[in-house]
Amino acid sequence: MLAGGRASRLRGTPKPGLLLDGSRLLDRALAAVAGAAATAVVGPDDLAGTVGTAILTREDPPFGGPVAGIDAGLRALDRPGAPGVVVLLAVDVPGASRAVPRLLAALTDDADGACLDRDGHPQWLIAAIRRDRLTGALVTLHAQAGSVHDQPVRRLVAPLRLVGVPDDDGASDDVDTWDDLARLEAAARKGMR
Template sequence: MTAYEPPHGPGTEAYDAVVLAGGAARRLGGADKPGVRVGGRALLDRVLAACAGARTTVVVADPRPTARPVLWAREEPPGGGPLAALDAGLRRTTAPYVVVLSADLPFLAEETVRRLLDSLRGSAVAPQGAAPDVVEGTGGTAPPTGAPGGSLPAPAPADGVLVTDPGGRDQPLVAAYRADALRRELARLGAEYGGTAGLPLRRLVGALRLTRITDPVASFDCDTWDDIAAARARIREHGHVLDEWISAVKDELGIDLDVDTRELLDLARDAAHNVARPAAPLTTFLVGYAAAKAGGGPEAVAEAARKATALALGWADETEAAASDATPGSSDAKPGSPATGSGAPHSAPDAG
């Protein structure tokens, strides 16, 4: 498949995404973890939806069907570990920023990806060794050693921003990085160790200037079947189930359309209440069909829904008027209607 390339506005710096999806999943008994479904959607597809704004998305794993077009890469040798996988994925990216994700994050959302990127673009960290020294016995601080005139060196841009989990642990596979910093450190490690295969990810992360954000929901990953069960249970909670269901249906049908679901629910309610209960699903189906014929898009759906809602409300007005006409003694009864008896056939008087 080709890379997905969403539009970017003026001044918006593009980003790429690298998703690591080739692990052995030993704690799941070797199951195909990226393909495990949570809320009706594969874990990998859920992560791909969260980074849908990426100019290019590279998945490091053997190719498989996905809800979004992606590029595929494979570490050398296969199974060489997350650092080698990141190296392989990064080679297929060109954007100045790279979001690096694992494929087992059921609750990762686009909002978290945006937070990571916004934090990275605006971040700065003090250079190593620039922290002020405590002056013993004074409670004050002295200028850092080597700082001319006692001034602090200017903060340097951070190399990356990562999410921490509820326990405060860093999650380097829920993070955004400057691509040039990753390439620099990967090249250094490759030269020092003769390649990146088998090296732990901490060797890379430990050499980078990092800042952090907290997101306990986005950092939840699925390492065990208990984690999978917990994720599935949460998705079926009342506050989440509708959005999850709509997302699952859109993935299954291969459509990417954001519409006002409240408007459609209001339409279904009006059709059910003012016409008949079966009218609700049939009407919403017809609205979708009409919107597709009109070229699709949220505006087409909204216009078709508006017309159908007006029709359902008009139907209700007619029903109320008909009921009023049929009520004996009603002041709204019209001459000649069955309620007045006027114009109705009269029986002939008795002859005798």
Template sequence: MDFDAVILSGGRASRLGGVPKSGLLHDGAPLLEHALHAARGAAAVAVVGPDPGTLPEGVLRCREEPAFAGPAAAVAAGLSALEGYSGRDPRHPGAASLTLVLAVDMPRAGAAVEALLEAASAAPPGDGLMAVSSDGRRQPLVGLYSTAALQRCVADARQGGGLENASVFALLARLELREVSVPKGSTDDVDTWDDASALGVTGPPEGRGFDGRHRDSHGPGGRPGVPALNSTLEANGEKPG
């Protein structure tokens, strides 16, 4: 499956007291590491948001304009970074035909991404696929969208009211999206400390955010793609603690 990925790594996290969501821990690994694992197999990945520290080789980092301008602006920034990325396999230049959009605050999103990819393999995705939870809630930040359709949405938004503080539902309003039922709990997100507790998510150790010094809880196997962060650090002569 030919796809790129845009990972939205968090905004102000005001209901978490400003603690960056990307550095929260689940099963001993930062949420950003879980999101990167969920996006494994992507031809290119852009992480949008505050500086997360060390990232795997080849993973892009960018920021929405202005900072904290919301998820629609973050999607636009990620698309722009991917479009200009020059580190692709020369056999597959240019942006992929599909773009996975994934929020960082869903520790179990890997199962939802698998469902989206399976659905896209089973039938042409058209404008795209959006995850729907077991209780019927649509989740646009777990979606696999036509890159060209997303780019048109961004261009239209810029010509209209703009992207700043716009909702993702508004950004995608003109697309004909197929809803995909995903496993229970796979789109549960962390907005408050109560959410975190329910999902087994904890704060990062004091003084340590997403710096790659937490174990890779996923193990070997799975789709090829973005390398595990710890493997990248070891290759650079650093040791996970």
């Protein structure tokens, strides 16, 4: 789970602690993967004590972008019995609990993973990907670019065969601005999210 970043469009307010319909975005994201064998939260040290049984880790150096965060999260989960499928989530996607079951159900034998697709736009940070394929893509990217820091997610997932799962109910709506939060809060009050 990616829970770092500078939150510049929120004037530096950390996204994990934002409240939506009375729940922190972090808690919503953790609930979306509650059945996981293990969870890694990639974010700042001030999240310690707030992530439950999840492993808190950080890319080094910090603010290396989502690909560096994915790499750090996989490294934190690298142990015997590690899950065969990794669910990638950005902490600012409060509808993740609706998406995760669909992503896992969409995995087929001939696919490397599945991601939400919003009107023809793949949402790579709301995905379920086979661990070995994702690890391989990270190794390849590192070999090609010399680092995974500041690399675009598009470049990481380019060699992967990802099934697009239609996002017909806005499960991929994210909170990047205060207006996004207000819109999702209004929808939650109407019982739409």
